[in-house]
Amino acid sequence: MSTLLHVIEVIGVFVFASSGLVEARRKKMDLVGVFTVAFITAFGGGTVRDILLDRRPLFWIENYEYPTLIFIFCILVSPFFRQLRQVVTERVILYADALGLGLFSVGGASLAYAMKMPLFICVMMGVITGIFGGVLRDMICNEIPMVFRRGQLYATCAFLGCWTYLGLTLLGTTELFSVISGIAVTVFLRLMAVRHDWKLPG
Amino acid sequence: MSTLLHVIEVIGVFVFASSGLVEARRKKMDLVGVFTVAFITAFGGGTVRDILLDRRPLFWIENYEYPTLIFIFCILVSPFFRQLRQVVTERVILYADALGLGLFSVGGASLAYAMKMPLFICVMMGVITGIFGGVLRDMICNEIPMVFRRGQLYATCAFLGCWTYLGLTLLGTTELFSVISGIAVTVFLRLMAVRHDWKLPG
């Protein structure tokens, strides 16, 4: 089961990195920009969380094969960018991104909870882990962060997913069950929000 | 007297949060964006200072009722945004913001001084605490930070207020007296700068 979570995590990292790669290419950045933006999108959220909580070494320094892989990934993928965009459709990105959001958010909340942070802080750390990669990506690309603009629910799904995780944990369920439930709620809400165009009041 | 300072601090946090809320609404952000920008405006300066000085837990993690209150505040206030703008006039915001600037700046300088930082670093930490919430707010809202543009003196007031605090402390006055003097100088200079349109050379 831990292996499954690890596999999902790797998927999450590459999904987030790809979304950074796409955005960097849209802004006509060169390979250095593409790698940096891909990297920051994938690891920005976890890095901000770890700095706020003073956890070291950082996730991507401890697992330094991740940045190396993303570096190779960017070099290999760049020449085939046009073809890639046909295989990796908007639909695929949507599903993968929802999964990444769920995993990163609940993972971040679970980590803060293990450090005995107050509940509201745990949820904030979860949401920060899930969304801040994209926030930093948009700040570097000189845009108002997508998650703050009025669009279909995104951070709110992570928020509710983290509370689901915490609620179940406080009720005494196993860590594995509450983690998977939190992720499932996040992903489900996100997909529903896109399908039914759910938005927060402006 | 410590209670008085605490009350002023809470006022400062809510004033800064409100200025973030107003800016986020102007940019047509949704509730998530409004809360995030309000939060970062209120706690961004202190967070940057604490990260630079390696102080943990962060102020708002230790006093986690603050982010919770700001969260509730944003939810309650959002529907009444138009009415709120009539009660909380530009004039009220100006006074409150000047008070917040003074309190945050001198508080930051005092904190760095207690950590035995060199004097110039103490002043820098004070100014960072006072202005960086607004700087991060403007960066997220995709604007050149207001305090760096040529306007009526703002950071300069905090700069002089922090030196006032440090000078008095070095002369051996009580902490309370030098803190209040520093705050008073900052607030007075800021209000004078607005009234007489004082600007720095471009």
Added chain:
Amino acid sequence: MSTLLHVIEVIGVFVFASSGLVEARRKKMDLVGVFTVAFITAFGGGTVRDILLDRRPLFWIENYEYPTLIFIFCILVSPFFRQLRQVVTERVILYADALGLGLFSVGGASLAYAMKMPLFICVMMGVITGIFGGVLRDMICNEIPMVFRRGQLYATCAFLGCWTYLGLTLLGTTELFSVISGIAVTVFLRLMAVRHDWKLPG
């Protein structure tokens, strides 16, 4: 020899600070903005590196004469900005900036290597130290960071210079030799890239 490196370092700090000063003036910022942007350009890269690696006190807090000097420098230089631009031509800035890039990058990599970081992380820390001052400068000035846009090789020169340093160190040469070789490679590649208009694929 250590004195030579120290002199080069001071030159690097002032070169980077000057490039921030020029950019801030172009954006019509006032003295506070000019100092802040100059400061962040000079120390931003090293500060991000130190925060990621959890090194304290920060370089510019330990050597607090640097920020003080930059502050005085900004005040003295501001009135003579037009004349300064005639003496400090684009050509001078190009050479000085290439030197600063080489020194900061290889210095950052060397520092991470001394902390026994994995090789790829050492190179990343080197590149971050070299380029992130400029990245933060451009983010504050509300631009897409220059180094990520398609231009003549910049970060790539630092990347290859850091690998040169690491390769030589692993081969067992003295620290001094590998540091100077890394800097020389970075500077040489950067100057060649500008002269022959070398660019990365888009």
